[in-house]
Amino acid sequence: MDGTAPGGPALNGAESTTPPAPAASSGMPAMHGLAGLLLLADSRLPAGGHAHSGGAEEACRTGAISGPEDLARFLRGRLATAGRVAAALAWSACAAAHAPKFPDIDPDIESPTDSAPTADAGAAWRLLDAEADARIASPAQRLASRTQGRLLIRTARRIWPAPVLTGLARALPDGAHHPIALGAAAHAAGCTPEQAAMAAAYTSVTGAATAAVRLLGLDPVTVHHVLAGLPYDSVIAEQHDWSALPAHAAPALDLLAEQHLRTEVRLFVS
C-alpha cells in the first residue's frame, strides 16, 4: 500500500535503454568500484561533510560525551541506528540507479505529467526521499541531511558526470537526503550498492568521531582504534522493499540535534 515497488527501480533516465548493468554485488571484479568508494568515504571529499558533527558537538557540550569510552558508546549506538538506516537508503539509491526496470508509480504520489522515463525516475527518487523523511523525525536532522545531500550531488556531478545525478538533482531541487545522494553518487563513481552502503555506514560515524577529537582534545589514535573496531558489516544488508527498510530511531540524537540548533556558540552546523 505504500506505492513501493519491490526490487530496485531504475533511475538512469536516458540510459534506461542500454542493457541492464550487472546485478548489484555479483559478477564484478574484486577491485571494481574501490577507487570510487575511497574517494566518496574520504573526509577530504569537498562536499561539506566536515561541517557536521552528527550530534557529537552537542553531546560534548552537555557532557554526554566526555572521553573515549563515552565516544565509543555514542559511535556504536549511532552506527546501529542512524548508520543502519543510512546504509539501507544508500544501498537502495545505488541499486535503483543500477536496475533496468521502472517501478509502478502510485498515481496519487506523482501525477503523471507524461510517461517519459525521466518523469518516472523523478517520482521514484521522490518516493525514496519520502521514505527517508519518514525515518528522520527531527526537522534539524532532516535539514542537515538535505544540506549535505545537496552539496554532495553538486560536487559529485562535477567529479563523476552522469545522467542519474542530473535526474536526482532535478527531482529534488532542495536536496536529496544525504544517504540517497551518496547512493546515487556511488553509482556514478562505479560502486556497487554494497559499497554505497559501506560508505554510508562509515561516514555516519567518522564525522562525529573527528568532531569529538577536536572538541575534547582526545587522542586521535585512540579514537581511530575505536573506529577500526566498529561493526560496519553488521548494519549493511541487501534491500528490496523500500517501505520495509530499517527505521532504527535514536531519540537522544533527535534531542541533541534540536538542542544544538538552539545553542548559541557552535563550531559545527549539526
Next chain:
Amino acid sequence: MKKALVRARAVLRTGLDDRGLTRIETMRSDPPLTLRQTAPGEIHLVSTGAGPLGGDHFRLDVEVAEGTSLTVRSIASTLVLPGAGRSLMEIHVSVASGAALVFSPEPTVLAAGCDHAMTTTVDLADDAELFWREEIVFGRHGEQPGRCHSRFDATVGGRPLLRQEFVVGDPAIDGSPAVFGTARCVGSTLIAAPRSHGTSPAETGVAEPKSEPREAEVAEGVAVLPLAGPGTLVSALAGDAVELRRRLSWGEGRVLP
C-alpha cells in the same frame, strides 16, 4: 520443558448508527487479550491473564470507519515476561476518511529475560486524525530489561509518515549517548491531523493543531518534532514512567490546545 503457547486475536470495528454517531460494530477478543466497552466510542484493553510470556502471540486489528471516532486505552500496563521463545504483539490499524482514533494504552514494561517483538501498522486516510502514544519501560524498578524490538509504520493516503524502530537489550545500543543515554524508558506520541483546516474534530479530544507549519520545540528529555508529512512526533526519554508521561504530556500540550 513444554509450555502451552497463547494465541490471542482481537478485532475492533466501528460504524455509524442511524443518528450518525459512532457505534462499535465488531468487538471480538480472546483471553488474555480482552476488550471492554467503557463509554460510547471508548474501549479498554483488559488483560485477563499474565503476559505476554515468551512464545505468546497477540494480535489486535482496529478499523475506524469513515466519520467515526474511537478511543482505545488499557486498564493497566503490560508486563512482558520471559518464556519459551519470543513473544509478539502485533497491531494493525486503519483510520478512514473523516475518522479519528486515540490510542493511548498504559506502558509496556520489559521484565528481565523477556524477548519481545512489537509490530504496529497504522494506515491513515488523507483526512483521518490520530493520537497514538507508545511508552516502553526498561524493566521493573531496579531490574535490567530483557530484549525488545518494536517497529511502528504509519502512512497517510499510502505515503509514509513515520517509520521507527526501537531496539532494547542490544549491547551496541544500551547505554549509548546517541540512542537512549541513561534513560530507563522511551516514549513517543504521534499526532496526525489533516493539513487543511475543515470540519471540526469529533468528540475524541483530537483537536486541530494550533498553527502550521510549526517549529520544533525541545525541553529536558523531550522534543516536539514536526514531521515532513502531516503530523508531529513528541519524543521523550526519562528515568521512570511517571517522568516519561509528564514529558510526553508537556509535548502533547504544545501540539494540541
